[in-house]
Amino acid sequence: MKIDVASVNKFLDLALIQREVPETLIDHYNLLEHHADECVECGECMKNCPFGVDIIGKMRKANEVFGK
Numbered sequence: 001m002k003i004d005v006a007s008v009n010k011f012l013d014l015a016l017i018q019r020e021v022p023e024t025l026i027d028h029y030n031l032l033e034h035h036a037d038e039c040v041e042c043g044e045c046m047k048n049c050p051f052g053v054d055i056i057g058k059m060r061k062a063n064e065v066f067g068k
Contacts, residue, residue, distance in 0.1 A: 001034060001038045001039060001040060001042075002033070002034050003032075003034045003035070003036065003038055003039060003045075003059070004032055004033070004034065005045055005055055005058075005059075007032055008029070008032065008035070008036050008058070008059065008062050009053070009055075009058055009062075011025060011028060011029045011062070011066070012058060012061060012062045012065060012066075015065050015066070016061075016065070021065060021066075026066060029062075029066045030066075030068075035062075035063075035066070035068045036058075036059040036060070036062035036063040036066065036068070037063045037068045039056065039059035039060075039063075041056050041059075043056070
């Protein structure tokens with residue numbers, strides 16, 4: 001889906017350590033060409049991740065946090 005998984009994860013991790021998500025972080029996320037809500041949960045990213053990260057779970061959480 002051409003989602004920049006690394007950037008989505010970075011912005012999500014930064015958001016989760018804050019009490020409130022800063023507007024600047026939301027703006028950076030919104031500037032991404034593709035967002036977590038575009039994830040179709042095909043699992044290709046999970047197969048390709050050398051770190052065993054639950055990327056689909058992270059996409060769901062990013063969608064909750066950022067709203068898209």
